[in-house]
Amino acid sequence: MSQILDEVLAANQDYASDFNKGDLPMPPGRRFAILTCMDARLDPAKYAGLSEGDAHVIRNAGGRASDDAIRSLVISYKLLGTREWFVIHHTDCGMETFTNDIMSDLLSSSLKTASVDASGWHDCCEGPGCTDGKYINWLTIKNQEQSVLEDVLRIRNHSLVPSDIPVYGYIYDVKSGRLIEVPEATKAGQAN
Amino acid sequence: MSQILDEVLAANQDYASDFNKGDLPMPPGRRFAILTCMDARLDPAKYAGLSEGDAHVIRNAGGRASDDAIRSLVISYKLLGTREWFVIHHTDCGMETFTNDIMSDLLSSSLKTASVDASGWHDCCEGPGCTDGKYINWLTIKNQEQSVLEDVLRIRNHSLVPSDIPVYGYIYDVKSGRLIEVPEATKAGQAN
Numbered sequence: 188m189s190q191i192l193d194e195v196l197a198a199n200q201d202y203a204s205d206f207n208k209g210d211l212p213m214p215p216g217r218r219f220a221i222l223t224c225m226d227a228r229l230d231p232a233k234y235a236g237l238s239e240g241d242a243h244v245i246r247n248a249g250g251r252a253s254d255d256a257i258r259s260l261v262i263s264y265k266l267l268g269t270r271e272w273f274v275i276h277h278t279d280c281g282m283e284t285f286t287n288d289i290m291s292d293l294l295s296s297s298l299k300t301a302s303v304d305a306s307g308w309h310d311c312c313e314g315p316g317c318t319d320g321k322y323i324n325w326l327t328i329k330n331q332e333q334s335v336l337e338d339v340l341r342i343r344n345h346s347l348v349p350s351d352i353p354v355y356g357y358i359y360d361v362k363s364g365r366l367i368e369v370p371e372a373t374k375a376g377q378a379n
Numbered sequence: 380m381s382q383i384l385d386e387v388l389a390a391n392q393d394y395a396s397d398f399n400k401g402d403l404p405m406p407p408g409r410r411f412a413i414l415t416c417m418d419a420r421l422d423p424a425k426y427a428g429l430s431e432g433d434a435h436v437i438r439n440a441g442g443r444a445s446d447d448a449i450r451s452l453v454i455s456y457k458l459l460g461t462r463e464w465f466v467i468h469h470t471d472c473g474m475e476t477f478t479n480d481i482m483s484d485l486l487s488s489s490l491k492t493a494s495v496d497a498s499g500w501h502d503c504c505e506g507p508g509c510t511d512g513k514y515i516n517w518l519t520i521k522n523q524e525q526s527v528l529e530d531v532l533r534i535r536n537h538s539l540v541p542s543d544i545p546v547y548g549y550i551y552d553v554k555s556g557r558l559i560e561v562p563e564a565t566k567a568g569q570a571n
Contacts, residue, residue: 189545195427195428195465196558198428201428203557206555208556209553209555211420213418213420213471218383225435225437227403227408227431228400229431232425236394239420240419240420241419242419243418243419244417245438247437247450248454254446255439255447255448261486262482263440267473271383279405282454353381361401362401364401365392365395
């Protein structure tokens with residue numbers, strides 16, 4: 188048995204030993220959702236003050252508004268009643284440290300079999316530097332303000348997202364623990 | 380200003396006021412990643428004993444091994460060094476309460492403009508009940524053991540996932556706070 192598995196199961200036993208949240212309803216009590224990065228330094232429950240039952244938390248590499256994040260957000264409002272959403276990227280993000288080309292090189296031996304057609308990778312590149320959607324779009328980030336704005340806009344303008352859900356744009360500072368607004372994004376995400 | 384936004388920012392100010400984690404490195408210290416559901420009742424940091432800096436946490440509706448989750452996992456190991464992964468679904472999941480057909484009906488007015496071709500939805504249905512990939516695959520769940528197994532297998536067999544990363548399959552019980560193994564999934568996810 189792996190040490191990590193041991194540790195996780197021991198920690199879980201502790202958590203469950205005095206668990207008293209067994210009666211929480213399925214819909215988020217505070218009716219909001221956060222889309223943020225998978226980064227290990229981020230604890231959205233802590234940085235945003237969430238208790239179990241409060242809010243949906245969606246996380247991926249970068250906290251990007253991928254098709255899958257939008258799938259989750261649409262389910263969040265339509266079936267489970269959230270009415271405000273946050274997009275929260277962060278400083279010192281791993282997604283700033285590479286490009287689609289670098290990742291293609293790193294994965295060159297396997298990439299041939301992971302083209303868009305061969306294995307269902309669909310968020311393919313369309314911008315310059317990509318060859319006819321042959322490569323995966325890793326959704327890298329060049330500038331945090333810009334990526335937050337881009338993602339808020341993608342959500343705001345998506346045909347399945349209702350216009351009355353405000354989408355707030357923030358950057359989490361890993362040095363200070365602070366949430367810093369991206370005013371342009373929050374403005375773009377205003378409810379209509 | 381919304382009450383939720385007020386509350387989140389106040390909670391963040393509290394968190395940042397005695398923040399002492401500003402020097403954590405980017406790669407997860409305990410070198411593992413968890414893929415789990417966005418459900419509000421789940422706090423992976425609490426149920427698995429994570430501190431800031433320990434592990435990547437990827438979350439979407441259902442905790443499914445979508446293309447985007449696999450994008451995140453591949454970045455997690457290739458650029459940031461994780462070496463063990465968990466797939467953790469949970470009891471009483473919202474994804475068990477509907478089907479692709481039900482969601483299509485709920486969204487019928489907007490769905491016409493959100494077909495696979497029109498707006499980049501790519502995880503389209505291929506199974507029975509779907510019409511030539513015309514509808515979004517919402518990745519609903521019929522049975523938790525089965526969905527965990529399915530997702531562990533999808534990760535295990537993906538061309539970009541190395542064979543030496545073990546993938547463990549678990550179900551989180553929202554009534555008790557306990558992690559329950561899906562032995563068949565963990566077995567299927569064994570490293571080779």
